[in-house]
Amino acid sequence: MCDVLDKVENRCIAKGKAEGEDTLALLMKKLFDQNRIEDAKRASEDKEYRARLMKEFGIS
Structure with a gap:
């Protein structure tokens, strides 16, 4: 069970990192x-x- 949760958590972290990089x-x-x-x-x-710049450009 812990292995499954670890894999899910790692996927979420990776997805968050990728989204942050894209932003x-x-x-x-x-x-x-x-x-500029x-x-x-x-x-x-x-x-x-x-x-502040992200807000200026409407980036969330």
């Missing part, structure tokens, strides 16, 4: 499309700023 990639694409290089650099290091 970050979308933010970076939007920033680069607008030539400094914003992209800051977003890569500053979690709160990244969240």
Whole structure:
């Protein structure tokens, strides 16, 4: 039973990680499309700023 739960948990973690990567990639694409290089650099290091940019672009 624990093996099954571990596998399910690992799949959920992997799915969450993939979705997070896709979200970050979308933010970076939007920033680069607008030539907002400094914003992209800051977003890569500053979690709160990244969240503000995601809200600005309507990314959840």
